[in-house]
Amino acid sequence: MSQKRVIIFSGGELQPRFIEEIQPGDFIIGADKGALFLISHGIHPDIAAGDFDSISLQELDLVRTKSRKVVECDPIDKDLTDTELAFELAIREQPDFILLVGGTGTRMDHTLANVQMLSHALQHHIQCAIMDQNNYITLTGSKIEVRDLGFKYVSLLPMTPEVTGITLEGFQYPLNNATLKIGESLGISNVLIAPSGKVSIEGGLLLVIQSRD
Structure with a gap:
């Protein structure tokens, strides 16, 4: 459908x-x-x-x-x-x-x-x-598939004061049950190592930004 x-x-x-x-x-x-x-x-x-x-x-x-x-x-x-x-x-x-x-x-x-x-x-x-x-921006409150759209980087930024339980699959720099707070740059400039990757979170809202220079 x-x-x-x-x-x-x-x-x-x-x-x-x-x-x-x-x-x-x-x-x-x-x-x-x-x-x-x-x-x-x-x-x-x-x-x-x-x-x-x-x-x-x-x-x-x-x-x-x-x-x-x-x-x-x-x-x-x-x-x-x-x-x-x-x-x-x-x-x-x-x-x-x-x-x-x-x-x-x-x-x-x-x-x-x-x-x-x-x-x-x-x-x-x-x-x-x-x-x-130069950018493709999405938002998730649970999980999202990130497809390779030709952008070099994938960055994760909290939209809420805190995002908890962040787990990544198919990325160069994996995370497992991580927490991101507003103002932290841990999620900047990751890279897909597969045609698509998976981002899942347990709490909060997370911006997923594919970008290139």
Whole structure:
């Protein structure tokens, strides 16, 4: 049985090759200028969402015309970022997996907020990942398989003050029932030694970041 997937294109770092991540049947959401990016590459978003304050009025008309549905909000009187709005819309689709691209970039506040949103997906029992040119970021509260996606390193960072019972299989530097606390770097720059590895934990939330220079 195939997974139901939602892919969100947000307004951060976007590369044309990210279009290749789209598979037949994917539900596509464009957040703010992420919607314009999709349309400029021949993709009609299922939903375009945001305040659209980063595109021109002419570009907004194009987004309205080329998107199957548009969800607009006021650029000032709003409680959610454009990406979080898109994320909430993605969760409503009840997918098995959400992929966020364009969720990182020059704004560290937005990047960190988007990384923290991974926990929201986890609460809804939805797998989620953030991808950019150099990183693939996931979150687990139990166990996860880490597939070799062509990134050199795999780093583990606590999202909660403490993550306990960390056990690794298929990595150059194994761990067995280890504990990581926020501020510790023990989990940085591990390496897969198999096509995939396994990460399991007993308590807390653990970021699993595949990365390359």
